[in-house]
Amino acid sequence: MSLAESPAPSSAQSPASKQTPSESSAPEGAAPPVQLLPANHLTETVLPVRPALIDRGSTARVKPGMLAELVGSGSAQAVVLSGRQALVSDNSLVLLNAAELAGHLANTPYAPEHVIYLGSALAGSDLDAGTELVLFVLPLQFEVRAEEFEDHVAGIPSDAQWAGFRDVAARLNATDTALFIEASAIANWHATHTHCPRCGTPTQPEAGGWVRRCPADNSEHFPRTDPAIIVTVVGPDGRLLLGGGGPLDARNYSTLAGFVEPGESLEQAVQREIGEEVGVRVTASQYLGSQSWPFPASLMLGFTATTPDTEARPDGVEVTRARWFSRSELQDAVLSGEIVISSRLSIARSLIEHWYGGVIQDAADSA
């Protein structure tokens, strides 16, 4: 699921499944009774799965020389990344002819550190189906309008700017969102995995940039993603527990989250993190959907969990405030500006609205 595609659950998605009337005695929209759900109990309550928009070409990209051939053909389009920012114009990623870009940048201070195959656009994306896409990771951030850069790169729109994902995500279409996320994830991995973890020798990219190989011991190293759980905790009265922390804004409340530790199941991570952060016992949890968050390398795995507890004790470290909300209390607090919840780009918002049973109006919506 892409960020911009974070679904706004319809009110038809009641946590009480139509397929299990015996378990749906809870009032409309309320949490089901505390119980373990049987395995493979697919309810209608999961977050919608959005189809992929890019064919990553995992078979094609392993062919030696494939990437150089593709760039040289003149048919590929380049996404340009520098640090955590991409080249953006008019609320879209700037796509440049990869062959021309490579030619212009060769032997300049802007020669890319990495060129990586991103895949080809699928039918249903915002690009022509089959459009081949390549990522150019430039060595440093610089002003796109700087004279030296324009000298080397033709075809850059005059209003092009470097922009971070959060700055533009709300305005990008679904395909650009998917490309920005994929590009950031793979670029971050290359930036932080330059040497062989076995022997310390610098590794070399291959397979279109999706593998790094050690020339000393021939070991292969693959891109990493760190699993993290993110959870709506629902009390025995159907109220939602949200928390906040950090010095930035005491009005912020969100779902609780944490990284999965080695040797731990996702469900165990949910129990442990919620216990650690707010002192609440989780008795059951259900997976609802996921969101890639490659800043730097996370995969957010969304759960809803039930607890028999009605009091929360923030740990004072990661979570400094915690509060239970009924549906009307949450909507009222958001509308009045008393609290701010996660943006609509986030799986946190999708999870909160999944519990709520519909779209939560922001204060800005009614302004």
Ligand SMILES: [Zn+2]
């Ligand atoms: Zn090695």
